[in-house]
Amino acid sequence: MHLRIPLPAAGLVTVSALLLTGCFAPSEDSAKPGSGDDRRIRLAMMQPPRSGLSPLSDDAFKLSRWSTAETLVTLDPLGDARPGLATRWTRTSDRTWEFTVREGVTFHDGSELTAEVAAHSLSRAATASPKPRILDGVELTAEARGGKVVVTTDETDPLVPQRLSSPQLSILAKSAYGKDGRIDPVGAGSGPYALVKVNGTTTAALDRYDGYWGKKARAAGIDVSFVPDGAARAAAIRSGEADIAESVPVSQASLLAPETVTEVPMPRTNTLYLNTASGPFEDAGLRAAARAAIKPAELVKGVYEGRADRAGGLLGPALPWAAEGRRELTGRTKAADPGGTTITLATFSDRAELPEVASVLQQQLQQAGFKVKQVVREYAHIEEDALAGKFDAFILSRATVLDSGDPVAYLRSDFTCDGSFNLARLCDKSVDEAVRKASATPAGDARRAAVLAAEAAVLRTDAAIPMLHERVIQGDATSLTGSAKDPRERLLVTSDTRFK
CATH class of the missing domain: 3.10.105.10 (Dipeptide-binding Protein; Domain 3)
Structure with missing residues (x-):
């Protein structure tokens, strides 16, 4: 029988404190007293970016969890397709769908969302090498036609709307796409938080985007730290160094106050x-x-x-x-x-x-x-x-x-x-x-x-x-409310996430 031998509590706190050193650099705003809308959310994430936060990789789910990049379609809890940056869609043939793009949406660089811009993002994903995982075995084309995005597949695909909900098919401003094939999401999303800075595989910063088309973010921004060590992420909740810690290890969950732990x-x-x-x-x-x-x-x-x-x-x-x-x-x-x-x-x-x-x-x-x-x-x-x-x-x-x-x-x-x-x-x-x-x-x-x-x-x-x-075991500070507990790991910090 396999048995875990736990560290003594005092020793564990010491180890965790050492692991935390240098991991978090709270901004001045995050330490300010005052209303919740003036504070920044400190987020400890498990895995650092693997592909420079390219939306065509698994890094896309970080952009989604930070509410900075959005898709034409979203999913409800049952997995049914719901409007996102597209307000409606119609299947015009076995292989063709038309999506109506939402009006009044601007990207964080100030440019406007149009059918042409949305088709450009989808086309870059469809022609990438390697393709995003969501397009495995799928040949897809996208073009702007009559003010709508027309998506055509080489074979009948009954799940095109659900497919377009994948964060790997996020719609970014044209400024995100370089001539060398690289994609830089900084300042190019359309969500309630604008990605403003990425420090390699250590930290990232996002600010509230006041021009957001939907419900405005309640917090002033998000300060992200990438903390691969699970004990350090849990310790960040215990010590108050982080407001949210994703993927708390099972071995650490029992060491946290019950009111800070959610299990889904x-x-x-x-x-x-x-x-x-x-x-x-x-x-x-x-x-x-x-x-x-x-x-x-x-x-x-x-x-x-x-x-x-x-x-x-x-x-x-x-x-x-x-x-x-x-x-x-x-x-x-x-x-x-x-x-x-x-x-x-x-x-x-x-x-x-x-x-x-x-x-x-x-x-x-x-x-x-x-x-x-x-x-x-x-x-x-x-x-x-x-x-x-x-x-x-x-x-x-x-x-x-x-x-x-x-x-x-x-x-x-x-x-x-x-x-x-x-x-x-x-x-x-x-x-x-x-x-x-x-x-x-x-x-x-x-x-x-x-x-x-x-x-x-x-x-x-x-x-x-x-x-x-x-x-999934998530840690949340008792001073915070409204973080998403999403089984699909697409959502985490939303417009509703705020300090009490």
Whole structure:
């Protein structure tokens, strides 16, 4: 049984204080007394920018969580499309949609939102190399026509509005796009907060944008610090150094005052990806042996202290229809004898629990007859090797509906032959066909059933072994109210976030 040995409380406070040194540089405004509207929100984020805050990368979700970049469409809690920078849309043919752009919107550089500007942003995303993940397997064109944005896809796509809700398809001012292909979001968004400064991978600053078309921000601005160390983020809430801390580690949650902790089930799955293209796990029997060796209950209880849900599939309790519609899986490969087979198990340290998960899995796999080597690095230093197939197994905490509010984009990206994030290097005809069918099915019960059929096709390959579904733990100072608790991790600081 795996047990955590806690640090003494006094020692933990000392360590956290040392980790915090130099991480936060509160502005003069944030320390001012007075009304909440005059104060700045101090935000501790887990991961620093990976791609210079390019909206075409996962950095787009930082721009969204800061309420600085916006999309044509937004999603409601059920995942249905709602107006954003577009006020309405019409499907004019199987492959063509027309979006009416909201009037009276200005970007932070003073320029106006027009159909031409919106089409320009979408076209840059559609022609980028590599493409944003949301456009995996999708050929899309956008043009301004008759004052509207006309979006055309090469194949029928019933989820175009949901797709355009992805932060990776944010609409920025033309000034953001350089001739060298780089995209600089500073001063180019349209949200209630204007990004005014980025200091590499350490800090960023945003100011309230008084020209915002919608509800004005209540706080004067946001001071962002990138703090990869989870203990330091939690300590920032305890010490008052931060007003919001995202992704508080499970091990730290119990050390915070209960009124500062929010726990939200989220569509995120902790999964073991097995390299099916090279190495020991080309053998389906050995993949089945790995699946049989893993005991998720030990991870939930020992590593996550009960603050997670044991996986019944790739899709978790944040999507209740998945559990309701899932059927018992049949046709699985029988486990082979590992016979001392050596494997390399890798993960990253940015999420505090994952190295501990790796240690528990190492024990479980060794007990089953594997010999296991471990590799743990920061994500920025391991992603390239993971995608290149340099590890036999990789532990990833993966959001399953991050982009469009629909799991198909995740299934295509992670498990199809041409998926851009295919850590398992899986190329299986039955999986590709099941994902293609789900992608072509209109929204509703039929699409959900097709998604579950695709999930089953993936699970039968044992290329991915879902272990548990995480809950997001967020820390908020008691002096603050109105921060978003968003399972999709798109929203955090909003116009309503303010000091009491």
